[in-house]
Each structure stands twice: as C-alpha cells, then as structure tokens.
Amino acid sequence: MANSAYHVKFRDRLQASSGSAVMMLITVFAMSLLTQVTAQAAVYKWIDKQGRVHYSDTPREDASVVTPAANTENRIALPQQAQRESLSPAITATQYQLTITTPEPEATIRNNKGDFTVQVAITPSPPTSTRFQLLLDNKLLLPPQRSPLFQLRNVDRGAHQIQVQSLLPDGRILANSASHTVFLHRAIHRPPKKPQPRQ
Structure with missing residues (x-):
C-alpha cells in the first residue's frame, strides 16, 4: 500500500x-x-x-x-467609392428629366452639308459636374461634354435616331432622353449629261 x-x-x-x-x-x-x-x-x-x-x-x-509624432503617421484617404456612396441618396431621390428640344421628333432637316444642331434641357438643375453625351443611331458620336448643345457635322442623309444621356463624373447615367427620329435631306448634285453625238 x-x-x-x-x-x-x-x-x-x-x-x-x-x-x-x-x-x-x-x-x-x-x-x-x-x-x-x-x-x-x-x-x-x-x-x-x-x-x-x-x-x-x-x-x-x-x-x-x-x-x-501623431501628425507624421500615415493617414488613409477616403476612396472615391465612399464619396460615390455619399452622393447616391441625393441622386436616387431626385428624378431628372432630360428632353431634346431641338430638333423636334420626326423633324425633317434640310442641309446639303449634313450639319445640324441637337440641344437638350434638363430639370431640375443637375450637379455642376454633369456631362452630356449624344448617341446617333445607338452609337456614341461624341465624347461627353459639359454643354447640352451638340454640333453635328457631315451626317449621312436618311433617317436617324438621336438620344442624349447625362452622366456623373464616375460614368453613371443620371438621365436618358427619349429617342427621336429625324430625317436628314442632302441634295445630290448631278452634273448635266453631255449630249451624245449622233451616229
């Protein structure tokens, strides 16, 4: 034991x-x-x-x-994503109306050079950083610009669809206009036929 x-x-x-x-x-x-x-x-x-x-x-x-020292420590700046999210509530709460004022729907445009102007109006007043871009026949024709006035040059004759979009700096679409159909007439110069000698 x-x-x-x-x-x-x-x-x-x-x-x-x-x-x-x-x-x-x-x-x-x-x-x-x-x-x-x-x-x-x-x-x-x-x-x-x-x-x-x-x-x-x-x-x-x-x-x-x-x-x-405290003022020498690395500080992380807020990414653009955070700034973007801070703007989202105000943007989504506002309904912007984008309207093509010139030319009118189904308008007939007569210009032998194929030039015409497209102008839009937006309500209410958008942020100052808003850009506008124009689509011709569903294709981006010009890069985004600040002005809501577009000068189109040498457009082919015939029927065309035009639409304008307003954009935020980060590329998000703020508003779309309705698509307009316009008809462009360009005179075709045909030289007179030379008389043919008789045989």
Whole structure:
C-alpha cells in the first residue's frame, strides 16, 4: 500500500511539473514573438562620430527609439467609392428629366452639308459636374461634354435616331432622353449629261 501511495504521489508531481513546463514554454514562445514584433515595428536613431544622424529598424547599443509624432503617421484617404456612396441618396431621390428640344421628333432637316444642331434641357438643375453625351443611331458620336448643345457635322442623309444621356463624373447615367427620329435631306448634285453625238 505504501508503494502504491508513493507511486500515485510521484505521478501527480510529474504531471504537475509537466504542465508547468508546457505553460512555461508557451509563455517564453509568446514573449519572443512579442519582442520580435516590437523590434520590427520600432525605429532606432543614432549619431556617428562624424555627427551624421542614422535611422534603422535594427537595435544598437548607442541608439534611441524614435517615437513618431501623431501628425507624421500615415493617414488613409477616403476612396472615391465612399464619396460615390455619399452622393447616391441625393441622386436616387431626385428624378431628372432630360428632353431634346431641338430638333423636334420626326423633324425633317434640310442641309446639303449634313450639319445640324441637337440641344437638350434638363430639370431640375443637375450637379455642376454633369456631362452630356449624344448617341446617333445607338452609337456614341461624341465624347461627353459639359454643354447640352451638340454640333453635328457631315451626317449621312436618311433617317436617324438621336438620344442624349447625362452622366456623373464616375460614368453613371443620371438621365436618358427619349429617342427621336429625324430625317436628314442632302441634295445630290448631278452634273448635266453631255449630249451624245449622233451616229
């Protein structure tokens, strides 16, 4: 019985010492990691014999730890996405009406050079950064511009579909006009036929 009691007590001490050793190893490992992270994050400054100042992330005996000032820390600017989202509620709450005022629907335009003007009106007043782009026959004809007035040059004769879109700076469509059909007439100059000699 005495031997059994001795073995039980020895086993308990061994388990306790083993548990303590494991905890100690974990603590030492965690402290070493913390020390490495702190050393990597720190910046050290020292002055050499010539009076030159040096900075490094490697600790030295004659170096002092530099603490950056609050105003020198990196600051993250808000991305354009955040600014875009801040504008979204106001934009979605407003219904913009874009209307082609010139030419009228089904208008017949007579111009031998194929030139004509397209003008639009938008209500209510849009943001100052709004751009306008014109689609001719469902194709983008001109790059976006600030002016709601478009000068079209040398357009082929025949029927055409015109539509105007208003855009935000990030490319989102603010409003679409209705599509208008216009008919462009260009006179065709045919030189008179030369008389054919009689045979």
